[in-house]
Amino acid sequence: DVKVTQSSRYLVKRTGEKVFLECVQDMDHENMFWYRQDPGLGLRLIYFSYDVKMKEKGDIPEGYSVSREKKERFSLILESASTNQTSMYLCASSFNEQFFGPGTRLTVL
Amino acid sequence: GEDVEQSLFLSVREGDSSVINCTYTDSSSTYLYWYKQEPGAGLQLLTYIFSNMDMKQDQRLTVLLNKKDKHLSLRIADTQTGDSAIYFCAVFLSGGYQKVTFGIGTKLQVIP
Helix, strand or coil: CCCEEECCCEEEECCCCCEEEEEEECCCCCEEEEEEEECCCEEEEEEEECCCCCCEECCCCCCEEEEEEECCEEEEEECCCCHHHCEEEEEEEECCCEEECCCEEEEEC | CCCEEECCEEEEECCCCEEEEEEECCCCEEEEEEEEECCCCCEEEEEEEECCCCEEEECCEEEEEECCCCEEEEEECCCCHHHCEEEEEEEEECCCCCCEEECCCEEEEEEC
């Protein structure tokens, strides 16, 4: 059974903190993605990676960075969290169709 | 870039059929997907259709694709309260790095 896991379901951080969101997949997929989901805006692509150590900016990369040191793990980093980064963050991996993790609801106070 | 549009909300009575519609702009789309998101959860792939198909049926789900009008629909027969969720249309273009464009999601409310 395919599996994408995210390190936390809920996270509360303070403005200015550095935040790490981890995503792990066990399907040996080369492609991995980070989205944020906000009411009325749907899913917006932040960054994606098509290979280890490779990354590409999505539609809204500002304020975020990513790390892909191993094929199964794709990390999203908020260098200095701000309140407008309060959101649901979804990780996905794919060969053809995308498989999603359960999401991390991040609140920045 | 690709644009995918869906209506925001649909309400149906239990036992009726639901039809969720989606339009897209890029005619070179190769795979078209429907995902379901239940409250507090990630997205779950429901079904997909290749661009060379017109229809796909999978139990209570029927996907129709009109390539000329760039219109995709998902019909759920005998809708149940457990079908209440947000449904996302998603379109994959050939080439590139497996990027998929998602619609905004249609919230389906099933009234008992």
